[in-house]
Amino acid sequence: MSLFDVPLEEAGVAGRAAVLISTLLADIAQQYAQTRPWLLLDQHSTYSSSAMPQKRNPGIINKARAKAGDVIGAVNTCFIRAHNLPLGMYDNKESVSEDNTAVFVKAVHLLALAKKTFELLRVHKDRALEELENDWTCTMALAEGLQMEFALPFRVGHNFASAVVTVARSEGWIPKNFPYEKAQQCFREVTAKLLGKEEELPMSEEEFRRYLSPGYVVRTRVGTGSPAPASTKAGLEAAGRRLSEDERWVASRCEAIDEAKAKLDAAFEALL
Known part of the structure:
Protein backbone atom coordinates (compact mmCIF):
# COMPACT_ATOMS: atom_id res chain seq x y z
CA MET A 1 0.00 0.00 0.00
CA HIS A 124 -0.98 52.10 -1.94
CA LYS A 125 -1.43 52.64 1.80
CA ASP A 126 -3.61 55.74 1.72
CA ARG A 127 -5.97 54.16 -0.80
CA ALA A 128 -6.10 50.96 1.26
CA LEU A 129 -7.05 52.92 4.39
CA GLU A 130 -9.67 54.81 2.42
CA GLU A 131 -11.15 51.52 1.24
CA LEU A 132 -11.50 50.31 4.83
CA GLU A 133 -12.88 53.60 6.13
CA ASN A 134 -15.52 53.78 3.39
CA ASP A 135 -17.16 50.54 4.49
CA TRP A 136 -18.19 48.95 7.77
CA THR A 137 -15.23 46.57 7.93
CA CYS A 138 -14.62 47.09 11.66
CA THR A 139 -18.20 46.84 12.90
CA MET A 140 -17.48 43.70 14.93
CA ALA A 141 -15.27 45.84 17.18
CA LEU A 142 -18.41 47.66 18.38
CA ALA A 143 -19.95 44.41 19.60
CA GLU A 144 -16.70 43.22 21.15
CA GLY A 145 -16.11 46.56 22.88
CA LEU A 146 -19.56 46.56 24.45
CA GLN A 147 -18.98 43.05 25.74
CA MET A 148 -15.38 43.40 26.97
CA GLU A 149 -15.41 46.96 28.32
CA PHE A 150 -19.05 47.49 29.25
CA ALA A 151 -20.04 43.93 30.27
CA LEU A 152 -23.02 43.76 27.92
CA PRO A 153 -24.19 40.45 26.42
CA PHE A 154 -22.58 39.85 23.05
CA ARG A 155 -25.96 39.40 21.34
CA VAL A 156 -26.88 42.94 22.38
CA GLY A 157 -23.65 44.35 20.96
CA HIS A 158 -23.95 42.26 17.81
CA ASN A 159 -27.54 43.32 17.16
CA PHE A 160 -26.62 46.94 17.86
CA ALA A 161 -23.70 46.84 15.40
CA SER A 162 -25.92 45.21 12.78
CA ALA A 163 -28.63 47.83 13.31
CA VAL A 164 -26.10 50.65 12.85
CA VAL A 165 -24.97 49.19 9.51
CA THR A 166 -28.58 48.70 8.36
CA VAL A 167 -29.37 52.37 9.01
CA ALA A 168 -26.06 53.55 7.55
CA ARG A 169 -26.43 51.69 4.28
CA SER A 170 -30.05 52.69 3.82
CA GLU A 171 -29.22 56.38 4.36
CA GLY A 172 -25.76 56.54 2.78
CA TRP A 173 -23.57 57.01 5.88
CA ILE A 174 -20.02 55.72 6.37
CA PRO A 175 -18.27 55.16 9.74
CA LYS A 176 -16.61 58.58 9.76
CA ASN A 177 -19.83 60.57 9.41
CA PHE A 178 -22.48 58.30 10.92
CA PRO A 179 -24.42 60.51 13.37
CA TYR A 180 -23.74 59.54 16.97
CA GLU A 181 -27.38 60.37 17.78
CA LYS A 182 -28.52 57.67 15.36
CA ALA A 183 -26.20 55.20 17.07
CA GLN A 184 -27.79 56.07 20.41
CA GLN A 185 -31.24 55.55 18.93
CA CYS A 186 -30.22 52.16 17.50
CA PHE A 187 -28.96 51.10 20.93
CA ARG A 188 -32.18 52.13 22.64
CA GLU A 189 -34.24 50.17 20.11
CA VAL A 190 -32.07 47.07 20.37
CA THR A 191 -32.04 47.03 24.17
CA ALA A 192 -35.80 47.56 24.27
CA LYS A 193 -36.24 44.53 22.05
CA LEU A 194 -33.68 42.23 23.69
CA LEU A 195 -33.63 43.40 27.33
CA GLY A 196 -37.20 44.58 27.71
CA LYS A 197 -36.30 48.24 28.38
CA GLU A 198 -34.51 51.05 26.62
CA GLU A 199 -30.95 51.70 27.79
CA GLU A 200 -28.50 54.44 26.84
CA LEU A 201 -25.41 53.67 24.78
CA PRO A 202 -22.61 53.44 27.37
CA MET A 203 -19.77 54.42 25.04
CA SER A 204 -19.03 58.04 24.23
CA GLU A 205 -18.95 59.40 20.69
CA GLU A 206 -15.14 59.35 20.81
CA GLU A 207 -15.18 55.68 21.83
CA PHE A 208 -17.76 54.89 19.16
CA ARG A 209 -15.49 56.38 16.47
CA ARG A 210 -12.41 54.68 17.87
CA TYR A 211 -13.95 51.20 17.74
CA LEU A 212 -14.76 51.76 14.06
CA SER A 213 -11.19 52.83 13.24
CA PRO A 214 -9.19 50.30 11.16
CA GLY A 215 -5.99 51.42 12.87
CA TYR A 216 -7.45 50.68 16.30
CA VAL A 217 -8.66 47.24 15.23
CA VAL A 218 -5.27 46.31 13.76
CA ARG A 219 -3.37 47.49 16.85
CA THR A 220 -5.60 45.79 19.40
CA ARG A 221 -6.06 42.38 17.72
CA VAL A 222 -3.10 40.41 19.06
CA GLY A 223 -2.21 36.73 19.08
CA THR A 224 -1.43 34.05 16.53
CA GLY A 225 -2.62 35.04 13.08
CA SER A 226 -3.72 38.53 14.11
CA PRO A 227 -2.94 41.66 12.04
CA ALA A 228 -1.15 43.53 14.84
CA PRO A 229 2.41 44.43 13.75
CA ALA A 230 4.00 42.61 16.69
CA SER A 231 1.96 39.46 16.02
CA THR A 232 2.72 39.59 12.30
CA LYS A 233 6.43 40.00 13.00
CA ALA A 234 6.39 37.07 15.44
CA GLY A 235 4.52 34.90 12.93
CA LEU A 236 7.02 35.65 10.15
CA GLU A 237 9.93 34.92 12.46
CA ALA A 238 8.35 31.61 13.55
CA ALA A 239 7.75 30.63 9.91
CA GLY A 240 11.37 31.49 9.13
CA ARG A 241 12.60 29.28 11.96
CA ARG A 242 10.42 26.37 10.79
CA LEU A 243 11.70 26.78 7.24
CA SER A 244 15.32 26.76 8.44
CA GLU A 245 14.66 23.63 10.50
CA ASP A 246 13.05 21.91 7.51
CA GLU A 247 15.97 22.87 5.26
CA ARG A 248 18.45 21.46 7.78
CA TRP A 249 16.42 18.26 8.06
CA VAL A 250 16.25 17.83 4.29
CA ALA A 251 19.99 18.47 3.98
CA SER A 252 20.75 15.89 6.69
CA ARG A 253 18.48 13.29 5.05
CA CYS A 254 20.10 13.87 1.65
CA GLU A 255 23.53 13.51 3.22
CA ALA A 256 22.49 10.27 4.94
CA ILE A 257 21.11 8.90 1.67
CA ASP A 258 24.32 9.79 -0.17
CA GLU A 259 26.38 8.06 2.54
CA ALA A 260 24.17 4.96 2.35
CA LYS A 261 24.54 4.85 -1.44
CA ALA A 262 28.31 5.15 -1.13
CA LYS A 263 28.42 2.28 1.41
CA LEU A 264 26.23 0.14 -0.83
CA ASP A 265 28.41 0.79 -3.85
CA ALA A 266 31.53 -0.01 -1.79
CA ALA A 267 29.96 -3.28 -0.59
CA PHE A 268 29.20 -4.34 -4.16
CA GLU A 269 32.70 -3.38 -5.28
CA ALA A 270 34.13 -5.56 -2.49
CA LEU A 271 32.01 -8.50 -3.60
CA LEU A 272 33.12 -8.09 -7.20
Missing part, protein backbone atom coordinates in the same frame (compact mmCIF):
# COMPACT_ATOMS: atom_id res chain seq x y z
CA SER A 2 2.95 2.38 0.50
CA LEU A 3 3.31 2.58 -3.27
CA PHE A 4 -0.06 4.33 -3.23
CA ASP A 5 -0.19 6.04 0.16
CA VAL A 6 3.10 7.94 0.11
CA PRO A 7 2.89 9.31 -3.47
CA LEU A 8 -0.75 10.32 -3.08
CA GLU A 9 -0.07 12.08 0.22
CA GLU A 10 2.87 13.93 -1.33
CA ALA A 11 0.80 14.92 -4.37
CA GLY A 12 -1.97 16.13 -2.07
CA VAL A 13 0.45 18.51 -0.33
CA ALA A 14 1.32 20.12 -3.66
CA GLY A 15 -2.36 20.25 -4.63
CA ARG A 16 -3.39 22.02 -1.43
CA ALA A 17 -0.60 24.55 -1.89
CA ALA A 18 -1.76 25.19 -5.47
CA VAL A 19 -5.35 25.82 -4.34
CA LEU A 20 -4.23 28.21 -1.59
CA ILE A 21 -1.91 30.18 -3.88
CA SER A 22 -4.46 30.32 -6.70
CA THR A 23 -7.18 31.59 -4.35
CA LEU A 24 -4.91 34.30 -2.96
CA LEU A 25 -3.85 35.40 -6.44
CA ALA A 26 -7.50 35.50 -7.53
CA ASP A 27 -8.18 38.01 -4.74
CA ILE A 28 -5.27 40.13 -5.96
CA ALA A 29 -6.41 39.92 -9.60
CA GLN A 30 -9.83 41.20 -8.48
CA GLN A 31 -8.18 44.56 -7.75
CA TYR A 32 -7.94 45.11 -11.50
CA ALA A 33 -11.74 45.32 -11.65
CA GLN A 34 -11.71 48.44 -9.44
CA THR A 35 -11.51 51.96 -10.78
CA ARG A 36 -9.12 52.95 -7.98
CA PRO A 37 -7.23 49.83 -6.85
CA TRP A 38 -5.14 49.82 -3.69
CA LEU A 39 -3.06 46.73 -4.43
CA LEU A 40 -1.41 46.38 -7.84
CA LEU A 41 1.59 44.89 -9.60
CA ASP A 42 4.43 47.21 -10.52
CA GLN A 43 3.35 48.76 -13.84
CA HIS A 44 6.57 47.64 -15.53
CA SER A 45 5.55 44.02 -14.92
CA THR A 46 2.18 44.32 -16.69
CA TYR A 47 1.39 44.68 -20.38
CA SER A 48 -1.12 46.75 -22.31
CA SER A 49 -4.22 45.33 -23.90
CA SER A 50 -4.12 44.95 -27.68
CA ALA A 51 -7.53 46.67 -27.91
CA MET A 52 -7.87 48.90 -24.83
CA PRO A 53 -4.95 51.31 -24.29
CA GLN A 54 -6.03 52.10 -20.72
CA LYS A 55 -5.90 48.47 -19.64
CA ARG A 56 -2.93 46.84 -17.89
CA ASN A 57 -3.01 43.06 -17.86
CA PRO A 58 -1.54 41.26 -14.81
CA GLY A 59 0.04 38.55 -16.94
CA ILE A 60 2.17 36.95 -14.25
CA ILE A 61 -0.89 36.44 -12.03
CA ASN A 62 -2.71 34.76 -14.91
CA LYS A 63 0.31 32.55 -15.62
CA ALA A 64 0.64 31.56 -11.97
CA ARG A 65 -3.05 30.67 -11.70
CA ALA A 66 -2.83 28.68 -14.93
CA LYS A 67 0.16 26.80 -13.52
CA ALA A 68 -1.82 26.12 -10.33
CA GLY A 69 -4.43 24.50 -12.56
CA ASP A 70 -1.68 22.36 -14.12
CA VAL A 71 -0.57 21.25 -10.65
CA ILE A 72 -4.11 20.35 -9.60
CA GLY A 73 -4.60 18.48 -12.87
CA ALA A 74 -1.38 16.51 -12.35
CA VAL A 75 -2.46 15.67 -8.79
CA ASN A 76 -5.74 14.29 -10.10
CA THR A 77 -3.79 12.23 -12.63
CA CYS A 78 -1.93 10.59 -9.72
CA PHE A 79 -5.20 9.71 -7.99
CA ILE A 80 -6.87 8.42 -11.15
CA ARG A 81 -3.85 6.30 -12.04
CA ALA A 82 -3.73 4.83 -8.53
CA HIS A 83 -7.49 4.20 -8.60
CA ASN A 84 -7.22 2.27 -11.88
CA LEU A 85 -4.33 0.00 -10.88
CA PRO A 86 -5.31 -3.44 -9.52
CA LEU A 87 -3.48 -3.80 -6.22
CA GLY A 88 -0.83 -6.52 -6.34
CA MET A 89 -1.26 -7.17 -10.05
CA TYR A 90 0.84 -4.34 -11.43
CA ASP A 91 4.13 -2.82 -10.31
CA ASN A 92 3.31 0.86 -10.39
CA LYS A 93 6.65 2.23 -9.27
CA GLU A 94 7.41 3.54 -12.73
CA SER A 95 4.05 5.25 -13.23
CA VAL A 96 4.13 6.67 -9.70
CA SER A 97 7.54 8.17 -10.40
CA GLU A 98 6.34 9.71 -13.66
CA ASP A 99 3.12 11.07 -12.17
CA ASN A 100 4.72 12.57 -9.07
CA THR A 101 7.58 14.05 -11.04
CA ALA A 102 5.02 15.93 -13.14
CA VAL A 103 3.28 17.21 -10.00
CA PHE A 104 6.40 18.59 -8.39
CA VAL A 105 7.99 20.01 -11.53
CA LYS A 106 4.82 22.04 -12.08
CA ALA A 107 4.57 22.90 -8.36
CA VAL A 108 8.11 24.30 -8.28
CA HIS A 109 7.31 26.42 -11.35
CA LEU A 110 4.13 27.65 -9.63
CA LEU A 111 6.03 28.63 -6.47
CA ALA A 112 8.58 30.56 -8.53
CA LEU A 113 5.81 32.48 -10.32
CA ALA A 114 3.99 33.18 -7.05
CA LYS A 115 7.18 34.41 -5.38
CA LYS A 116 7.86 36.78 -8.26
CA THR A 117 4.25 38.03 -8.15
CA PHE A 118 4.48 38.91 -4.45
CA GLU A 119 7.79 40.70 -5.05
CA LEU A 120 6.11 42.85 -7.72
CA LEU A 121 3.12 43.87 -5.59
CA ARG A 122 2.81 47.53 -4.70
CA VAL A 123 0.47 48.58 -1.87
